[in-house]
Amino acid sequence: MYETSYHRAASVADAASLIAKADDGKLLAGGQTLIPTMKQRLAAPSDLVDIGQIAELHGITESGGTLRIGAATRHADVAGSDLVRRLIPGLASLAGGIGDPHVRHMGTIGGSVANNDPAADYPSAVLALDATVHTDKRDIAAADFFMGMFETALEDGEIITAISFKIPEKSAYAKYPNPASRYAMAGVFVARHKDGSVRVAVTGASQGGVFRAEAMEAALAAKWSADAVAGIALEADDMLSDIHGSAEYRANLVTVMAKRAVAAA
Numbered sequence: 001m002y003e004t005s006y007h008r009a010a011s012v013a014d015a016a017s018l019i020a021k022a023d024d025g026k027l028l029a030g031g032q033t034l035i036p037t038m039k040q041r042l043a044a045p046s047d048l049v050d051i052g053q054i055a056e057l058h059g060i061t062e063s064g065g066t067l068r069i070g071a072a073t074r075h076a077d078v079a080g081s082d083l084v085r086r087l088i089p090g091l092a093s094l095a096g097g098i099g100d101p102h103v104r105h106m107g108t109i110g111g112s113v114a115n116n117d118p119a120a121d122y123p124s125a126v127l128a129l130d131a132t133v134h135t136d137k138r139d140i141a142a143a144d145f146f147m148g149m150f151e152t153a154l155e156d157g158e159i160i161t162a163i164s165f166k167i168p169e170k171s172a173y174a175k176y177p178n179p180a181s182r183y184a185m186a187g188v189f190v191a192r193h194k195d196g197s198v199r200v201a202v203t204g205a206s207q208g209g210v211f212r213a214e215a216m217e218a219a220l221a222a223k224w225s226a227d228a229v230a231g232i233a234l235e236a237d238d239m240l241s242d243i244h245g246s247a248e249y250r251a252n253l254v255t256v257m258a259k260r261a262v263a264a265a
């Protein structure tokens with residue numbers, strides 16, 4: 001057994017002060033990753049600072065061509081938002097396919113992005129929609145945020161406050177879920193932006209976490225059609241290989257998911 005002190009923060013400033021004072025504190029949002037990790041004794045924080053009830057971390061707003069989602073917004077609220085469905089349907093469908101109803105009603109977008117699980121869905125949308133991750137200290141461009149499996153640019157105690165997504169002309173997400181956990185074995189987010197550029201971001205497949213499939217982006221910029229990516233095969237060398245699927249299987253899944261995403265968009 002070990003002891004953990006629980007604190008419920010009233011504001012972002014309050015959370016920052018509580019986490020700064022803790023010996024080995026952890027922010028707690030939906031608890032869908034952190035609590036199981038603690039139960040398995042893989043983490044034993046001295047303090048848990050709960051940011052899930054902070055009003056300023058909730059909500060979805062549109063302004064100046066971007067959609068801003070508060071970090072403590074639950075997956076179910078993103079999936080069910082009329083604004084998200086209308087402006088970025090690919091993002092709403094991604095959120096609606098995360099885990100199961102329990103996970104979607106507890107888990108938050110900020111927790112998912114901060115955790116950067118290599119099989120998580122949101123990191124692909126962050127990269128494909130050229131998002132900005134806002135924290136209590138700075139704004140971080142998507143391209144600078146993900147640093148490899150479970151690694152991000154966040155410093156100790158830094159709090160994600162919101163994520164702003166560029167609103168694209170078209171977008172869609174297709175994933176092949178692990179039948180047990182629903183995490184992505186391969187997930188592909190495609191976006192055609194208003195300036196004509198295309199972004200294709202892949203999750204679930206690589207040992208390095210989320211990445212952009214640049215050959216697919218170039219092919220889709222030239223011709224927006226599922227056929228354009230059908231012949232593009234990714235190298236299996238860097239792909240994850242585990243009991244759920246080999247590296248070659250995952251590399252093939254990426255092409256299949258990319259075709260499905262483009263067709264859906």
Ligand SMILES: Cc1cc2nc3c(=O)[nH]c(=O)nc-3n(C[C@H](O)[C@H](O)[C@H](O)COP(=O)(O)OP(=O)(O)OC[C@H]3O[C@@H](n4cnc5c(N)ncnc54)[C@H](O)[C@@H]3O)c2cc1C
Pocket residue numbers: 026027028029030031032033034035036051071072097098099100103106107108109110111112114115117119120121122154158159160161181182183184
């Ligand atoms: C059974 C099951 C199935 C799942 N299936 C999927 C799936 O299909 N796809 C998928 O993408 N995910 C899946 N998940 C993960 C789920 O999406 C979680 O919600 C997510 O990983 C973490 O979000 P959370 O709010 O629960 O974060 P927590 O568990 O509360 O925190 C996770 C980590 O992020 C940190 N953190 C939290 N919020 C912030 C913040 N605002 N700023 C900085 N750091 C922060 C915490 O300190 C902690 O280190 C699944 C989880 C479970 C239990």
